Amino acid sequence: MELTSRLRLTNWLVSQGLKGLPENDLLRGFCERCRAAGMPLSRAIVFIDTLHPIFEGRGFRWNDGESNEADIFEYGSTSTGEASQTWRRSAFYHMLEHGHDEMMIDLTDSAALDFSMVGELAEKGHKHFAAFVHRFGEAGTIGEMDCFYSYYTTRHSGGFDVNHMAALRDLVPVLGLAIKSAAQVEIARTLGRVYLGRETAEQVLRGRMQRGVTEKIKAVLWYSDVRGSTAISERIGPDEIIPFLNDYAQASIDAIHDAGGEVLKLIGDGVLAMFTSENMANAKRAALRAEHKFRGNMDTLNARRASEDRPTTTAYVGLHVGEVFYGNIGSEDRLDFTVVGPAVNEVSRIASMCASVDRELLTSTAFRTGLDAAGRNYLVSTGRFVLRGIGHAQDLYTLDPAVAADEVVGGKYERYLAS
Structure with a gap:
C-alpha cells in the first residue's frame, strides 16, 4: 500500500470522524479503501467498551462477501459466565495479559492454538490474522472504555506482507481515533437519555x-x-x-x-x-x-x-x-x-x-x-x-x-x- 494511498485514507478517516460518520460506516469505508489500494483484507472486527446500563460495549464487523452476521453487535459483561470464558481464551485477553500491542497468527496452523476465534476463521478460508490493542491514556479513559480492539484477516496465501503490516500499523490508530470519537458521542447521548430522559437529553445536547x-x-x-x-x-x-x-x-x-x-x-x-x-x-x-x-x-x-x-x-x-x-x-x-x-x-x-x-x-x-x-x-x-x-x-x-x-x-x- 503506497504512502499516497495511506495519506488519502488517513485524510478520509479524519474528515469522516469530524463529520460524525457512524462506526460501522467508518469500518466499511476503511476496509473498502484498503482493498482498493491493494491490501487483501477479507474480514475485520473492531470493538470498544462503553458506558451503558445494559451492555459492556459495542462492536462492528466487515466481511469481503455476503454474510448473515450483523454489522453491529453489542456484548454484555465479560466478567462472568460463558462470556468470561470466551474472553479469557481470546487473542485480545492474551495480549492484555502479556502487554502486547499486536499479534499475528498464521491461521493455517490454527489447530495448535487455543484461541477462541481462530479455528472458525481458518475453517472459513482466512489465512492470516493480525490483531491490535490500542490503549488509551488515563485522561482518555471513560469507565471501562480504555482500549480500542481490532483484528483483520486475509485469504491471501502469503498472508499480510511487510508492507501490509506497516500500513495497518499506520492506519489502524487513526481508525481507532475516529471510532472512539463516534463512541464518545454515543456515550453522551446514552448518559443523557438514561439520567435526563429522551427529549430532555436532546434539548441539552442541542446546547x-x-x-x-x-x-x-x-x-x-x-x-x-x-x-x-x-x-x-x-x-x-x-x-x-x-x-x-x-x-x-x-x-x-x-x-x-x-x-x-x-x-x-x-x-x-x-x-x-x-x-x-x-x-x-x-x-x-x-x-x-x-x-x-x-x-x-x-x-x-x-x-x-x-x-x-x-x-x-x-x-x-x-x-x-x-x-x-x-x-x-x-x-x-x-x-x-x-x-x-x-x-x-x-x-x-x-x-x-x-x-x-x-x-x-x-x-x-x-x-x-x-x-x-x-x-x-x-x-x-x-x-x-x-x-x-x-x-x-x-x-x-x-x-x-x-x-x-x-x-x-x-x-x-x-x-x-x-x-
Missing part, C-alpha cells in the same frame, strides 16, 4: 444548558408512587430493596415511553413524567394509555415475582394538566433540566390522595376537562377535596370501576385508548 433558560409549556403531568414501598423495604433483605424498586420503576417507565411520554425525574420510588402535544386531548389520552399499560406491566411483573416468592405490590398514579416552566434550574455548576410550577406540586398531591380514597388512579378536574365525551365518561368523581398546600377545592376523578368489572366496558375502554 440548552444556560442557567435560568426555561420555556413555559402546557403539559399533562404524571406522578406515580409505589404502594407500601416503605413497609415492604423494612420486611425484605437489603439486597432485595434495589431489585424491588427497579422492577416497578421499569414497569412504569416502559409504559410512559411506549405512550410517548417523557420521564423527567425519579424521586425515591416515585416517577414524575409529562406528555405534550399540540392537541392536549391527545396528550391526556396518551397519559391514560400509559396508565393502562402500566397496570398490565404490573400484572405481568407481579405474576413473575409471586412465582419467585418475592413481595409484590401495585402503584398510585396521579394525572393533572397545567402550565409549567421547563428548562435549566439550579446553581452555576449543578443544573437540573426539569419542570417546576404549582402544577407539579399539585400532581404529587393528587397521587398522594389515592390511598385516602382507596383508588389506584386519580385525575384532576383540569385533566378530565378537555377530554372528548367518550373519555370523560370513563372518569367518575370520587368527591371534592382540598389538597394540602393547594388553595382551592376540586373534584378528583378515577376510572369507572365498570372498566375492570365488565368485560364489555373494559373492551370499549381499550379501543378508546387505541384510537
Whole structure:
C-alpha cells in the first residue's frame, strides 16, 4: 500500500470522524479503501467498551462477501459466565495479559492454538490474522472504555506482507481515533437519555444548558408512587430493596415511553413524567394509555415475582394538566433540566390522595376537562377535596370501576385508548 494511498485514507478517516460518520460506516469505508489500494483484507472486527446500563460495549464487523452476521453487535459483561470464558481464551485477553500491542497468527496452523476465534476463521478460508490493542491514556479513559480492539484477516496465501503490516500499523490508530470519537458521542447521548430522559437529553445536547433558560409549556403531568414501598423495604433483605424498586420503576417507565411520554425525574420510588402535544386531548389520552399499560406491566411483573416468592405490590398514579416552566434550574455548576410550577406540586398531591380514597388512579378536574365525551365518561368523581398546600377545592376523578368489572366496558375502554 503506497504512502499516497495511506495519506488519502488517513485524510478520509479524519474528515469522516469530524463529520460524525457512524462506526460501522467508518469500518466499511476503511476496509473498502484498503482493498482498493491493494491490501487483501477479507474480514475485520473492531470493538470498544462503553458506558451503558445494559451492555459492556459495542462492536462492528466487515466481511469481503455476503454474510448473515450483523454489522453491529453489542456484548454484555465479560466478567462472568460463558462470556468470561470466551474472553479469557481470546487473542485480545492474551495480549492484555502479556502487554502486547499486536499479534499475528498464521491461521493455517490454527489447530495448535487455543484461541477462541481462530479455528472458525481458518475453517472459513482466512489465512492470516493480525490483531491490535490500542490503549488509551488515563485522561482518555471513560469507565471501562480504555482500549480500542481490532483484528483483520486475509485469504491471501502469503498472508499480510511487510508492507501490509506497516500500513495497518499506520492506519489502524487513526481508525481507532475516529471510532472512539463516534463512541464518545454515543456515550453522551446514552448518559443523557438514561439520567435526563429522551427529549430532555436532546434539548441539552442541542446546547440548552444556560442557567435560568426555561420555556413555559402546557403539559399533562404524571406522578406515580409505589404502594407500601416503605413497609415492604423494612420486611425484605437489603439486597432485595434495589431489585424491588427497579422492577416497578421499569414497569412504569416502559409504559410512559411506549405512550410517548417523557420521564423527567425519579424521586425515591416515585416517577414524575409529562406528555405534550399540540392537541392536549391527545396528550391526556396518551397519559391514560400509559396508565393502562402500566397496570398490565404490573400484572405481568407481579405474576413473575409471586412465582419467585418475592413481595409484590401495585402503584398510585396521579394525572393533572397545567402550565409549567421547563428548562435549566439550579446553581452555576449543578443544573437540573426539569419542570417546576404549582402544577407539579399539585400532581404529587393528587397521587398522594389515592390511598385516602382507596383508588389506584386519580385525575384532576383540569385533566378530565378537555377530554372528548367518550373519555370523560370513563372518569367518575370520587368527591371534592382540598389538597394540602393547594388553595382551592376540586373534584378528583378515577376510572369507572365498570372498566375492570365488565368485560364489555373494559373492551370499549381499550379501543378508546387505541384510537
